Amino acid sequence: MTATTDTTEIEIQRRLGLSYKKTSIVLGIIGMFILGIPLGIAAFIFARKAEVQGVKSTAGIVLAVLDIVLAIVLLVVLRPMNL
Numbered sequence: 001m002t003a004t005t006d007t008t009e010i011e012i013q014r015r016l017g018l019s020y021k022k023t024s025i026v027l028g029i030i031g032m033f034i035l036g037i038p039l040g041i042a043a044f045i046f047a048r049k050a051e052v053q054g055v056k057s058t059a060g061i062v063l064a065v066l067d068i069v070l071a072i073v074l075l076v077v078l079r080p081m082n083l
Contacts, residue, residue: 017053020046021060028063036071040064 024046031039040063047060 013053014055017050017055017057020050020053021055021057024050024057024060025063028060028067031063031067032070036067036074040067040071043067 024043027039027043027046031043043060044064047057047064050057050060
């Protein structure tokens with residue numbers, strides 16, 4: 001392979017990683033308001049895919065964990081109130 005081909009493949013991986021990162025952040029933000037657990041899990045998966053591609057996705061992971069934790073807390077708090 002030539003240097004140009006290697007650079008192009010690296011650029012494609014980086015762009016794919018950035019796309020995964022953006023998707024994880026969007027899912028994490030939406031998950032704050034609706035469907036916290038499923039969207040949190042999806043956000044976490046996309047954030048991990050971004051990191052596999054070499055792109056840091058700390059915000060996506062934090063939002064994903066926050067979605068899941070908040071959804072569980074709301075289920076525990078609202079369940080006794082029969083809401």
